[in-house]
Amino acid sequence: MNTSFTDTFDRDFLLETMMGPNAMRITEEMASFLPISPGMRILDLGCGMGISSILLAQKYDVTVFAADLWVSPSDNAKRFASLGLDSKVIPFLVDATKDIPFAHEYFDMIISVDSYQYFGNNEHMLPKLLPFVKKGGFMAVAIPGFVQEYPEGQLPKEVQPYWTPEWYFYSCPWWRTLWEKEASIVLTDLREMDSCKQAWDDWLQSPNPYAQRDSAMMEAGAGQYFNIIQLIGRKI
Template sequence: MNKNALFTDNYDISFLLETMMGPNAMRIVEEMANMLPISPDMRILDLGCGTGISSILLAEKYDVTVFAADLWISPTENAQRFSRLGLDSKIILLQVDATKEIPFAHEYFDMIISVDAYQYFGGNQAMLPKLLPFVKTGGLIAVAIPGFIQDYPEGQLPEEAQPFWAPDWYFYSCNWWKALWEKEPGITITMLREMDACQQAWDEYLQSPSWHAQKMIPIMQAGAGKYFNIIQIVGRKVS
């Protein structure tokens, strides 16, 4: 398959709408993956995979072996979904709490990817040194996380966002994430940018029947979305 093909645009939208847990993770991971050196037979950890639509893209489009790890979505539920798509041999399922012991061998993965999940467990200095041992030297950690287009001091959020804001959004800016990752000497940032797919990924999610998506509609209608971005940050393990 052409690496630059619009895989997500041709995917069953009804399936995606039923499985999205946030802005369309398949669209986000496709844009991110198109900028990463992914080759067949790599081992990639999809950390915080949710319902696995990011894992599906990696397995189908790139022919890699994906370790789909999540805390909240059971491996049994995801196994049924992947089996219906004929991906049993390409996606290995695990239930993992990234804040606790991580059950993998050191130097095992070519890459760790996380889409719309890392902000929940990775906004601290402890997470990168915890993950790095599981990546091969020279391998990458690549995350895509919803955030804000700039830093907003506490209590000074944009007016449109103030009525809806909750601390468990964990929205930060590119500069905030850059400063955090630069504290870890074992990784070098190779890419940090706002992703082009942000608006479309959110628009697609708002079509989902899930109550989580429906809850976001008044937030977007109020105009808070114009302050949102999706941040892509990629780091290479150097030691």
Template sequence: MIISVNSYQYFGGNEAMLPKLLSFVKKGGLMAAAVPGFTQDFPEGQLPKEVQPFWMPEWYFYSCDWWRALWEKEPGITITALREMSSCKQAWDDWLQSPSPHAQHYVAMMEAGVGKYFNIIQMVAQKV
């Protein structure tokens, strides 16, 4: 089993990574990731106005549909779960209340309403 939390979006947003990782998973084993993402796809350069002042391209946020389309290209897996998790608001609230100076950087962003476009995506696939 391979598990990735809040990191797969940085290196897994391409067709090459999933097959490479699956080489370390036995048949019937699982690949699971939880990543931050968007609630929907936005055309290139057309992010919502609330998001634009805060957006950083290195976030690599994508929608469930985007991730599903990518993972469905891999013939060596069966996707068993790919969904928005219900914990997004609570996770952000907890993070913003932490004493981390890094977390405080995002308070203004969330106060501007950007959070309504965010989600946390669960992806689980079984190697066939």
């Protein structure tokens, strides 16, 4: 059995930089479904502290534009430089809901891991982002969600004490319906990701106080209703 890149990476570094279920592990699985080749330009939108960007740059030898709203690009730049990636991963401060500071048809792919649900759960974001992707390029997102759609007021009892509307958790069919409204992209892949449990288990070992809060939720059994949804579309 081949050892994953994520499992060989500095564990302490990962635990300190996770901001949710292990984004490096999730990115590694999703990337295996994408035609990534050296020299590509990839926008990592909502990169957090950049562990998804690090995976892409180190494993695939691509140039990554690491964009986030909440994490300082100066802090990310130091992190990338500490790994010798300052010429491969370029940090930006970007609010996806506002102007996006890149050229049209500049990227081979846009990737978003555990962040797209916050700004992309509407009919406006895909048509806004796709002009920045080359024709034939890909849009790929991995988002936490529910294994099925739960009508308002009918969440499982294990989830109810912890749930807030700001989770923006939806099901695979919900996301399929949304993406199929966009005529300039063909949905090539929609699946529940295999790394869901391991990514959550990694996160719960982080010293991040949000991880400690999530431990009680997972111990209560809420995780049996969670998945991580992979959506990949090709621009036509």
